[in-house]
Amino acid sequence: MELVFVILIGVLYAGGIFMLLRRSMVRLLIGIALLGNGANLLIFLLGGITKGKPPVIGDAARVFTDIYADPIPQALILTAIVISFGLQAFAIVLLKRVYVLVNSDDLDDLNTPEEEDI
Amino acid sequence: MLIAVLSGLLFSLLYIPFGKYLKGRLAVVAALLPIGLFAYFCSFIPAVSAGNAQVFQYPWIPSMGVNLDFRLDGLSLLFSLLITGIGSLIFLYASAYLKGHPYLGRFYAYLCLFMAAMLGVVLSDNVLLLFVFWELTSISSFFLIGFNNDDAASRKNSLMALAVTGGGGFLLMGGLVLMGHLSGTYSIREMFASNEFLKAHALYPLILALVFMGAFTKSAQFPFHFWLPGAMKAPTPVSAYLHSATMVKAGIYLLARLYPVLGGTDWWTYPLIVVGGITMLYSAFHSIFRTDLKGILAYSTISALGILVFLIGIGTTQALLAAAVFILVHALYKASLFLTTGVIDHETGTRDVTKLSGLRLVLMPLAVAGLLAGLSSAGLPYTFGFIGKDLIYEATLNTGGAMPVILTSLAVITNILLLYAGLLAGLKPFTGSLPSSFADIHLPHWLMWTPPVLLALLGIAFGAFPALADTALLNPAAAAMINESIDSPLKIWHGFNLVLLLSGTTLVLGAVLYLMRKPSAASVTWMARFDHISPKHIMGRTVQYAAKSAAVYTKTLHNGYLRVYLLCIILFAIGLLAFRLFTGGPVQWTINELGPVTSYELIVAGILIGAMYLTVTTPSRLAAIAAIGVIGYCICLLFVFYSAPDLAMTQFTIDTLTVVLFVLVLFKLPPFLNFANRSVRIRDGVVATCFGAIISLIAIQVLNEPTDKTVSQYYGDNAYLLAKGKNVVNVILVDFRGMDTMFEIVVLSIAAIGVYSLLKLRLRASDKD
Numbered sequence: 001m002e003l004v005f006v007i008l009i010g011v012l013y014a015g016g017i018f019m020l021l022r023r024s025m026v027r028l029l030i031g032i033a034l035l036g037n038g039a040n041l042l043i044f045l046l047g048g049i050t051k052g053k054p055p056v057i058g059d060a061a062r063v064f065t066d067i068y069a070d071p072i073p074q075a076l077i078l079t080a081i082v083i084s085f086g087l088q089a090f091a092i093v094l095l096k097r098v099y100v101l102v103n104s105d106d107l108d109d110l111n112t113p114e115e116e117d118i
Numbered sequence: 119m120l121i122a123v124l125s126g127l128l129f130s131l132l133y134i135p136f137g138k139y140l141k142g143r144l145a146v147v148a149a150l151l152p153i154g155l156f157a158y159f160c161s162f163i164p165a166v167s168a169g170n171a172q173v174f175q176y177p178w179i180p181s182m183g184v185n186l187d188f189r190l191d192g193l194s195l196l197f198s199l200l201i202t203g204i205g206s207l208i209f210l211y212a213s214a215y216l217k218g219h220p221y222l223g224r225f226y227a228y229l230c231l232f233m234a235a236m237l238g239v240v241l242s243d244n245v246l247l248l249f250v251f252w253e254l255t256s257i258s259s260f261f262l263i264g265f266n267n268d269d270a271a272s273r274k275n276s277l278m279a280l281a282v283t284g285g286g287g288f289l290l291m292g293g294l295v296l297m298g299h300l301s302g303t304y305s306i307r308e309m310f311a312s313n314e315f316l317k318a319h320a321l322y323p324l325i326l327a328l329v330f331m332g333a334f335t336k337s338a339q340f341p342f343h344f345w346l347p348g349a350m351k352a353p354t355p356v357s358a359y360l361h362s363a364t365m366v367k368a369g370i371y372l373l374a375r376l377y378p379v380l381g382g383t384d385w386w387t388y389p390l391i392v393v394g395g396i397t398m399l400y401s402a403f404h405s406i407f408r409t410d411l412k413g414i415l416a417y418s419t420i421s422a423l424g425i426l427v428f429l430i431g432i433g434t435t436q437a438l439l440a441a442a443v444f445i446l447v448h449a450l451y452k453a454s455l456f457l458t459t460g461v462i463d464h465e466t467g468t469r470d471v472t473k474l475s476g477l478r479l480v481l482m483p484l485a486v487a488g489l490l491a492g493l494s495s496a497g498l499p500y501t502f503g504f505i506g507k508d509l510i511y512e513a514t515l516n517t518g519g520a521m522p523v524i525l526t527s528l529a530v531i532t533n534i535l536l537l538y539a540g541l542l543a544g545l546k547p548f549t550g551s552l553p554s555s556f557a558d559i560h561l562p563h564w565l566m567w568t569p570p571v572l573l574a575l576l577g578i579a580f581g582a583f584p585a586l587a588d589t590a591l592l593n594p595a596a597a598a599m600i601n602e603s604i605d606s607p608l609k610i611w612h613g614f615n616l617v618l619l620l621s622g623t624t625l626v627l628g629a630v631l632y633l634m635r636k637p638s639a640a641s642v643t644w645m646a647r648f649d650h651i652s653p654k655h656i657m658g659r660t661v662q663y664a665a666k667s668a669a670v671y672t673k674t675l676h677n678g679y680l681r682v683y684l685l686c687i688i689l690f691a692i693g694l695l696a697f698r699l700f701t702g703g704p705v706q707w708t709i710n711e712l713g714p715v716t717s718y719e720l721i722v723a724g725i726l727i728g729a730m731y732l733t734v735t736t737p738s739r740l741a742a743i744a745a746i747g748v749i750g751y752c753i754c755l756l757f758v759f760y761s762a763p764d765l766a767m768t769q770f771t772i773d774t775l776t777v778v779l780f781v782l783v784l785f786k787l788p789p790f791l792n793f794a795n796r797s798v799r800i801r802d803g804v805v806a807t808c809f810g811a812i813i814s815l816i817a818i819q820v821l822n823e824p825t826d827k828t829v830s831q832y833y834g835d836n837a838y839l840l841a842k843g844k845n846v847v848n849v850i851l852v853d854f855r856g857m858d859t860m861f862e863i864v865v866l867s868i869a870a871i872g873v874y875s876l877l878k879l880r881l882r883a884s885d886k887d
Contacts, residue, residue, distance in 0.1 A: 001713040002821060004723050005756075006814045012749075014810025015730045017688060021681045021802040026739055026784060028680075030746055033776070034733070037753055042813070044762070046820050051713065054761040055834065055846040062838050069761035070830045071837075071846040078768055078851060079862055085772045086869035089779055093876045096783045107680050 005045045012038030025095050025105040029088065036084040040077045047073030119174035119188050122158055123241060125151060126234025130227040137223015145217070146565070148226045149209035152233060156202035159195065166195045167590045169603055173243070173307075182246075187305060189243035192594025196442065197240035197364075197371055199591070200449050204363045205233050207569035211457055212355040214565040215464060225265060225353075232258035232360060239368050245294040245304050252290065252336075252372075255365050256283040262356040263349045275348035282335050282345040282657075290332025290372075296325050297379070309379045310601060317383055326385050329376060330393075337369025337423045340397040344654035347416040354460030357412060362419045362452040367445060370426045374441065378601040381433055390431025395528050398424030402535035406635070407644070411459045411469040411543055415452065418495075418539040421532060422448045425510065432517055432525070435600055440509035442595040443608065446587065447494065447506035450577040454491035455543050457570035458484050462547055464566070465559045471542060472636075476552030480559045483567045485548040490574035492544020494581065496537040496628060497621065502581035505608050507533060507624065511617045530624055537628030538635070545632075584608035685802075688809055695812050699819070709821050719759060726752035739784060747777040764847045 012034055019031030047070040055071040057064060095105065102109055129151055162172060171191035178186045190198070209229065216222050235258055238251030257280070264276030298304040300319055301312040309316070316322060333339075338346040349361045360366070373381075373390070380386060398421045405417030422444070429441040461484055462477065463469045478485035490501070497507035510533075514525040561567065580587050588608040597604045675686070699705060729748040736742050750773030757766040833850055843849035851859050 001715045001719060002709045003712065004715060004719065006709075006817050006821075008723055008726055008756075009817055010810035010814035011727055011730055012810075013813045014806040015734055016806075017809045018734055018802055018806035020684055021688075021806070023681065027742070030733060030742055033746055034730075034749070037749060038813070041753060041756070042817060044757070044760070044765075045817060046825075048825055049713065049760045051759065052761055054763050056763075057838050057844040057846070059844075064834050068834060068846075070827065071833055071850055072830050074762050074765055074847045075850040075855070077762075077765055078847065079858070081765070081768050081772050083862060083865060085776060086866045088776055090869045090872050090876075092779055092783050093873045097876050097879070 002045065002049065005041065005049070009038055009042050009045065012041060023107050025098065025107055028107070029091050029095060032091070033084070033088055036080070040080055043073050043077055043080070119172075119190075119241070120176050120186060122155055123188065123234060123237050125155070126230040126232075126237065130230035130234070133223045133227035133230065137227060139223075145213035145222060145226075146210060148213065148230075149206055151230065152202045152205035152209050155233075155237075156199065156206050159190075159198045159202055162190055162195060163590055166190060166192055167594050169594070169597070171598075178247075184246050184304065185244055186247060187243035188241040189307060190241060191598040192591070192596070193371070193374055193442075193598035194240045196445065196591055196595040197367070198237060200367075200446070201233060201236050201240070201364050204359060204449060204453050204573070205229075207453075207457075207572065208355045208359040210565050211358075211460070211569045212353070214563040215355055215460060216353065217563075221265075225262075228258050228261045228265070229356075229359070232262065232365070236364055236368065240371055243306050245298055245306060245309075248306075248372075249287070249291050249294055252332075252368065253284070253287050255368060256280060256287055256336075259283065259349070259360050259365055262360060263352040265353055265356065266351070269351070272351040275345070275351045279345040279349050282342055286332045286335025286342065289328045289335075293325050293328030293332060296321060296328065300325075306375065306379065313379045316380065322380075322383075323385055326380060326389070329372070329380065330389060333369035333372045333427075334393060335369070336372070337366050337427065338397075338420050339369070339393050339424065339427055340400055341653035343397060343401060343420045344652065344657070346420055347413055348654075350410075350412040350416050354412070354456060354463060357415075358453045358456030358460065362415065362456055363449040366419065366423055367426070367449070370423065370430070370441070370445065373427065373430045374438070374599045377430060377433065377438070377599045381430075387431050387433060390427050391525070394424045394426070394428030394431055395525075396424070397421065398428060398532045399528060399535075400424075402532045402539065405539040406535055406542070406631075409471050411462065411471055411474075411547070412456075414471065414539050414543050415455055415459060418536050418543075419448075419452055421536055421539075422452065425529070425532065428525075428529075429510065429513060430599075432513055434513060434516060435596070435604060436509065436516055437513035438599045439592065439596040439604065439606065440506065440513045442592045442599070443502075443509050444506045445595075446580070446592065447502045447577070450573050450580070451491040451494040451503060451540070454487055454570045454573035454577065455495070455540070457566075457573070458488045458491065459543065461562055461566050461570070465562060466556055471546055473553075474547035474556075475550035476548070477556065477559070478548040479552045480556065481548070481561060481567070483561070483571050487567070487570040487574040488544040488548055490544075490578055491570070492540045494574070494577040495540030495544065496625065497533065498625065500578065500582050502577045502584075504581055504621070505584055508617050508621060509608075511620045515616060526620065530620055533624045534628045534631060537624060538631045541628070541632045685805065688805060692805070692808050692812055695816065699812065699815060705815065706818055706822050709818060719756075722752050722755050722759075740781070743777055743780045743784070747773060750776070762847075764845070 016031045016033075016035035016038055019027045019034060022028060022031070050067065050069040053066060053068045055068045055074065098110070099105055133148075165172060171189055174186075174188040174190075176186035178184055209226070212225065212229070213222075216225060219225065232255060235251045235254035239248055239255060242248035242251060260276050260280040263279050264272050266272045294304075297309065297316065300321065301309050301316055303309060303312075316325070319325075335342045346361055346366065350357050352361070377386075401417040401420035401424065405414050405421060408414045408417060426441050426444060426448075429437045429444065459469060461481065462474060465481065466474065466477070468474065494501040494503035497503040510529055511526060514529050515522050517525060585607060589605065592608070593604045593606065726749055729745045729752065733742050733745040733749070736745065750769060754766050754769040754773065757763075757769060833854060834846055837843055837846040837849040841849045841853040843853065
């Protein structure tokens with residue numbers, strides 16, 4: 001199964017990079033989101049994947065009696081998901097605002113006013 | 119000693135807050151520092167002339183071999199006296215010259231800084247310390263040349279001077295470090311011991327080249343001479359002090375100081391003779407085509423510096439003694455001429471030698487100073503210049519082989535031209551009839567005319583009574599250069615011999631030249647035709663070319679297209695990662711311990727890849743957003759399968775929110791426009807695939823390495839025992855790493871405020887441009 005993960009990670013990264021290189025701002029944002037997902041999955045995989053053993057201690061026990069999935073990558077990814085949501089939410093609203101101002105979501109259209117200033 | 123060297127720095131700091139009180143007569147007070155230092159250094163004359171070099175040591179950075187080691191021998195003493203002696207007069211002179219100038223305090227601060235730096239250069243025994251002071255002189259010179267900072271030419275010339283001397287300093291540092299590294303000590307005194315070793319070393323030519331570059335740039339040797347005439351934009355006291363008497367001689371000092379360590383070989387002699395020879399002839403020739411008094415003096419200074427380099431290149435005892443004498447001779451008459459020029463400029467408002475004449479009638483004491491200094495520079499008998507010139511001829515005549523004829527004729531021609539230049543600067547403004555426009559000129563404040571007169575008189579006094587200076591000052595100075603004692607009193611009269619004949623010839627030809635040739639603007643324009651091949655213009659063009667190529671380079675890299683930046687970064691990252699991956703050991707292509715694959719996992723993976731294909735290819739914005747929603751849910755399912763229920767819940771929530779937000783905000787936007795053509799898409803596709811592949815490969819390498827589970831183990835074991843929670847992930851987030859989570863909440867709140875305010879912000883009509 002690890003190989004499937006590896007392939008998925010590769011696909012997510014490749015797709016993210018490809019979208020980053022587009023001119024459209026919406027695609028840029030999608031690229032960032034995809035890269036974030038790829039990174040999360042990578043961390044998840046590298047921590048070692050375990051099937052069906054969540055890191056939760058049983059009702060009766062005080063310590064683990066069985067093997068369990070590594071909690072640290074999960075804690076990290078949890079944080080990462082939430083933070084990337086904050087980033088995306090802000091970026092989406094910013095994008096909306098830029099669109100209202102310049103009436104385009106072409107990144108190259110953002111160049112021109114700046115260069116005219118110079 | 120430490121206090122003596124560093125007092126200048128201290129005073130220059132003090133002038134920053136207190137400089138504004140230095141107004142009017144009070145400015146004279148500033149001269150107390152150099153006068154005091156002069157007296158202090160005079161007190162060392164008996165000990166040093168007896169051959170006892172004074173050594174002062176203060177630890178500074180012992181671990182790096184950098185100590186505040188100061189050593190006062192004959193050479194250092196000669197320079198120290200010049201620096202503080204002429205410095206005293208300059209300080210006095212400047213108090214009158216710049217009277218009422220709003221930045222007088224600043225001026226004295228720079229001047230003090232310079233004096234301290236220069237003393238540091240000539241007294242340091244440690245090469246690294248010497249280098250620090252060396253750079254300080256360049257920097258203070260930069261400030262002083264650009265003192266009139268509202269003048270564009272001043273700023274330009276000060277930058278040029280800094281570029282040339284700073285560049286040379288950079289090379290010099292290389293040379294000094296190399297010397298220190300090879301000889302195992304950074305103390306010049308201790309380097310004497312390893313001079314044979316250094317001279318035989320394979321890197322010896324490199325060391326010499328680096329040291330020479332430092333000395334040549336500082337002392338304005340051809341082809342780096344061009345910054346010095348430009349430096350004449352500085353106020354005249356500065357020109358007199360830095361750019362004729364002291365700072366430009368730092369290069370000479372360095373060569374003289376290192377002569378016992380590096381000198382005496384062919385590698386040393388020929389470059390110095392050639393460069394010195396070219397410089398002295400080239401700029402002496404240039405000086406007679408100038409009409410600006412300061413221009414004449416600048417070129418004749420360069421020429422004099424050329425003579426000094428030339429003499430140190432010859433390197434015989436006689437030549438070194440001649441160099442020591444000539445340093446003093448030149449400092450006295452050139453400073454005097456500069457100060458005289460300063461007064462003329464100050465009073466008449468012009469420095470054009472073709473316009474100036476007859477000033478003896480109104481500026482009598484200065485006429486005396488100009489005459490005496492001019493005569494000293496001409497080398498008339500009973501002036502100090504005469505002795506200096508004789509010694510130079512003697513030195514050139516007494517070199518072996520076919521050299522004497524060439525070297526002596528070089529020296530004679532240079533001296534004839536210099537004599538002309540000296541007379542032009544010292545005599546021409548004062549002779550002839552006084553134009554009516556200058557009739558109401560009156561003598562300035564006595565502080566302005568006594569220094570040049572004093573310096574000129576000293577030149578005569580040393581000339582008439584050479585015993586005043588020879589055994590006390592000049593012999594020890596030359597002795598320091600060859601590292602053994604010399605005792606040869608200077609003589610005025612050598613009897614009828616070849617030297618006298620040459621001296622006479624020089625005088626006669628120089629005088630004839632002065633009488634025959636009148637300076638004119640025509641000759642200046644004639645010379646200007648050759649400007650385009652001068653080193654100054656070549657350097658100017660090089661700088662322009664460099665700036666242009668930098669602009670092209672910047673435009674290529676910084677072109678304003680985000681995707682190009684990203685492409686560069688990604689390509690570089692691919693290159694770097696791939697390089698490390700494929701050179702860092704065997705690359706593994708499979709994973710050693712594979713878990714089993716189930717069909718429903720494969721289906722999820724398939725859906726994810728399909729959604730990805732859709733995201734990348736769809737022309738519809740909404741479809742793309744829906745597709746990333748699908749990708750997010752697939753990942754969520756993967757989390758469910760692999761024991762991460764918390765992740766799955768979070769991913770599910772967040773993904774839903776993101777899609778909703780996207781749709782809400784972007785719903786009204788038009789579909790994607792496909793800007794990129796096919797080839798660009800293929801290129802990006804290849805780059806993206808490479809990157810993805812590299813990441814996958816790295817993941818495989820990491821998976822084949824054992825992972826350390828100590829920390830996870832700790833959290834797992836203690837989640838309930840210490841934190842009373844059974845969901846370990848939650849316990850980590852809210853308990854073990856609770857602080858991190860709190861800051862995460864802060865970040866989210868800030869983002870939320872940003873989102874809210876962007877949404878609420880009303881758009882004014884004027885913003886929509």
